[in-house]
Amino acid sequence: MSDTSGSQTNITDGQQVQLLERVSVAVVTTLPCCVFLFINVTMLFTLRSKPVFCETSRYVLLYNLLFADTVQMALGHLLYLFAACRLFLTYPVCGLLILLACFTTTIAPLTLLVMSLERYVAVCYPLRHTTIITIRNTGVAIVVIWAFSSLNILTRVLLLLEFPFKDLESLQMKEFCSGVYVLLGPRSKDYDRAFICVLFVSAGVAISFSYFGVIIAARSASTDKASARKALNTLLLHLVQLCLILSSTMFDPLFMALSGILTRIVFVRLYRVLYIFISLFPRCLCSLIYGIRDQTIRPVLMQHLCCGFLKPAVSNSK
Template sequence: MSNATSRVGFVERIAAITLTTAFCSIIFFVNGAMLFTLRNKGVFRETARYILLFNLLLVDTLQLSISQLMFCLSAFRFTLSYPVCLLLCLLASLLTKMSPVLLVAMSLERYVAVCHPLRHASVTTVRDMAVFVCTLWSFCLSIFFSYVAVIIVARSAAADKDSPTKARNTLLLHLFQLSLCLLVGFVERIVTITLTTFSYSIIFFVNGAMLFTLRSKGVFRETARYILLFNLLLVDTLQLSVSQLMYCLSASHFTLSYPVCGFLCLFASLLTRMSPVLLVAMSLERYVAVCHPLRHASVTTVGNTAVVVYALWSFCFFTVLIQAFLFIYHYPFDQLESLQMRQLCSYNTLLLVSAGQIHHTVSTFFVFISAGLSIIFSYVGVIIVARSMATNKDTPIKARNTLLLHLFQLGLCLLSVLYITLLSKIATFFEWLVFMRLQCFLFICFILLPRGLGSLVYGLRDQSLRVLFLYHLCCHVELSVAPD
């Protein structure tokens, strides 16, 4: 009975080994044909994706061979010496770690090819790929040798084997952590970009519905307060888009050329100055409506409002032109090897000269201080008129609340100006991952949300706009809105 059982067990082992060896031979032949194909043509040997694919298939083929060898030895119950077994296990561990890091490299190569096609050829050269692959192998080999050293010490220690065993377990934990670290940075950027883009899309849709509402009726296109509100929301929407674009470029570590970066920064500077001066115009319009009601109709005509809007755009454009001239005149372009920036695009990168920094700081705070004083002046005038009126105090009270809203919006605009300065201070206190999360949070709170607050507040607060705004916001689904 025992002989029969042993013969059955032997036959089962032979069948299992034969079956796995047959599969291994087929897969080995397929992989070998693919490896030969990848080395047969020069175009494959000189293209980054095929170089990485060759290394991945080579690792898979070696891992396949070692796994099949260890399976056969286990099935035959063939024992090995400790050095040979240790060598096979650690070599299998080395190959196991090479597969995921090569997959990461291939994924990043495809990401660069699709998202940054103009830079793909310069980044994925044969030399760069060779250096990158050698770095990956060196990285895994360093972990391999560290693990070997710990195992040897653990075997040779006569007493106190707990320390080497704990060190070995710690190294295994480091292997797992390091494999995750290869993906953490990339995943962190994707998550922050996705979160900010989702918030941007919602706010952009709300602003778009409000802008469409303000252009859908003739009464809105011919009333001074709605013309100014349209320009304010248009500026907020443009600034929202430019800020989101620059945030995505920064989070992706994508560098621009100096002309493109300068254009984006100057355009953002123009929009930053437009918001407070438009708030001043809207505050003065409310001041005239309450304090000088008999002259309001003759002062706030469509023609006069258009002249004011053009004058405000011209004033802000002129200040930006001065800033552009100072940048072009003082920046040391002759010391640059090329116009491609090596740092990320931001004001801090461009405003290296003292004249540009002084002009930017002085002009920005002059606009905000003047805007604050103008809104406070309008608020005081409305309060005085409200106290002196015996009847019909609803209009001054509404105008007072509107001016308080303008003052609050001005404060939010000032926060967006201080956003970059605040980030530069925070970066010195926190590590990179924490800084990325704080940057995402501050960007949503200081840049995105204030740009969508105006549309919601004005759209829901103004009785003339409310029903039509909700109608467009809900994609032409009629809603019943209770009047105040």
Template sequence: MPNDFQLQQNSSTSNGSTENKAGVNVVVSFIPCVIFLYINCVMLYTLRSKPVFRETSRYLLLYNLLLAETLQMALAQMMFLIAVGMVLMTRLVCLLVFIPTIITTVISPFNLALMSLDTYVAVCFPLRHASIVTVPTTYGAIAVVWAISLANMLVKVIMLKFLDARPFGQFMSMLCTETNIFQLKIFSEFESGFVCAQFVSVGLIIIISYVGVMVAAKTASIDKVSANKASKTVLLHMIQMGLSLSSTLVNTILTGLHGKVDVITFRHLRFSLFVCLINLPRCLSCLIYGLRDKMIRPILIRHLRLGIHFKIYNFHTHDVNR
């Protein structure tokens, strides 16, 4: 039988190995997140750099989508670091951390529905598009989306205040997660109902828009090249909606696996779900829309390469001066 020293040595080795793997996971998740946050921020700056982007409905909707997803990505990375660091906090602080996460998570699917409707009107009603989809109506639609998100968050906070007897100043014995802060069964039922209603409504809007664009593409009076491009765009909206809504399954999956697998496996699964279902969908908008749009692509690439050109210029100037 191993003696106490050997047991302690094996335990410390195991703990050290676990800490090293956790550190690798943090680095692997942190570096891509920083890169995509930088690209998204450059994209946001690009969409505010010219009047045409600030005065066109589809670019306003794209800016709103990117803003929500950039905030989601930053908040998700922060929560992942808190979970890896095993940081405990009071219920009030945990709730305050999750409020912007709850708000921004709801925005993305509804914003994709608005973008699909904009594409549908542009293809099927090209002569009336300018009068139907204006900058004021676009801002109004964006305000409605934010209002729905805020209402969803307020309902949860009110339910937490009056249905959960635990004081907000109490330190949580578990990590700050949405499942741990909203523990009562009524919260999971409310969340399931809201997500189902959101999925059905947004899915119907995108499907109807896609069918309408496809039907329009077959008519002789519509530019088939533009209609085919629009149908692919709406299809991308549908795929991205599925990826966005898949992030809502992370807590359900982790809750189901908790206690059924060992700690190391659970941490690996949590890391994999974080990268694939939370970070990855938030990184696609810039790549899908920024690089496909002929007006955005050259400006975005120029802004992304500006720092590199600046460094090369300084390097050559330094050599010449020498």
């Protein structure tokens, strides 16, 4: 009897330790996520707080980019909490969440592509900038971005329908919800790789083209040197953002490969650290950089972040 009661006590203690570990992991990762979400939501509110932000194309595009990053951050952390708490979803629920994540992931690089071309036109064709880059044209570009992202989701759904779900023992997943486990067929996996390559190569080519175009234009005597230098810094920022987004898309495949090499303790600890720095932090970084470096956004953003305790400084620059 004593041995039986002792073993039951050990099992209970082990379950309590595991529960405490899961709760601590969820709290440690959720706190920075909440901070990043607060910064992003504040930035989104800032970009809708004044007419100048709603009437300037680059701010409208920035809003679209931040909105996609914020939704992606929230969805990504929700999936992370499911995995950390060992909650296994059904294939339909997991598939819906993954499709929403794929939708917002596609929007970000396409928006960066359009933002880069906008800076290229602003420097290389300054006299035609106001006629080419209008709010109406910007709205059309955003609609095209969302339509292209929707087409990608529709294609993924059609590919999923080819999978023989009737052969599965149950719709309950045996692994945590991840895009790796939702690609249920060879055609889905091939399409996912091809789409990611085409998407990021296209965005990278567009940003690089804009960058070198601005460099060539900066050598012209008629070009505003200060404007060209700011545009170059912005395009470099776009390129860094694109690389960070690409690294976040490789997060799940990378850790699936590492799971078969590392021990469970090392894998879990590495997963927590890199999740914050690869998946969470990059999607907050752009809002901080844009908010701090832009002289029009900075005073309004700081006022909102400080809940109105700071009075915005008067700034005439845009």
